[in-house]
Amino acid sequence: MKFAQILAVFAALTLSIGNVMAVPPGKTVEFASPMGKVTFDGKAHADKGLKCADCHSKPKLFEMKKGGDKINMAAMNDGKFCGTCHDGNKAFSVKAPDSCVKCHKKDDAGAAGGGGGGGTGGKGDAPKN
Ligand code: HEC
Numbered sequence: 724m725k726f727a728q729i730l731a732v733f734a735a736l737t738l739s740i741g742n743v744m745a746v747p748p749g750k751t752v753e754f755a756s757p758m759g760k761v762t763f764d765g766k767a768h769a770d771k772g773l774k775c776a777d778c779h780s781k782p783k784l785f786e787m788k789k790g791g792d793k794i795n796m797a798a799m800n801d802g803k804f805c806g807t808c809h810d811g812n813k814a815f816s817v818k819a820p821d822s823c824v825k826c827h828k829k830d831d832a833g834a835a836g837g838g839g840g841g842g843t844g845g846k847g848d849a850p851k852n
Pocket residue numbers: 744745746747748752763768769773774775776777778779785786787788789790791792793
């Protein structure tokens with residue numbers, strides 16, 4: 724009886740750890756780059772109606788593992804990885820000169836370990852597609 728309870732606790736813990744690792748609902752993956760850090764926001768993408776399968780299985784664009792893919796601009800400009808959607812059609816293009824900063828955020832303070840909040844002022848109503 725007691726042993727069963729311990730097992731149950733372990734099972735619950737294992738499950739919750741699994742959930743914490745999932746990117747999409749409310750999690751982000753960050754990519755460092757010389758152009759500035761890129762933050763992939765799972766929620767922002769889920770809010771656009773994208774499902775796990777759209778990125779992880781139907782076309783397998785990304786591994787379910789942070790750092791599991793060798794992502795670079797050349798591949799994306801070629802329509803791979805983020806560039807599958809960020810082609811100026813389904814989403815803003817990886818090639819458009821004014822789009823770089825939508826993904827690459829310069830953080831000139833550089834120091835601040837905790838990754839300070841927000842900086843997401845003017846989104847919301849994008850004027851045009
Ligand atoms: C719009 C694309 C997209 C969608 C939709 C998406 N993911 Fe991901 N996912 C990514 C990317 C990009 C990574 C990081 C891959 C890398 O670093 O190479 C990732 C990583 C992960 C990881 C690894 C996280 C880590 O820290 O190692 C898990 C787990 C994951 N996704 C689960 C899911 C689940 C579950 C869903 C659906 C609820 C989902 N993803 C939907 C793009 C997506």
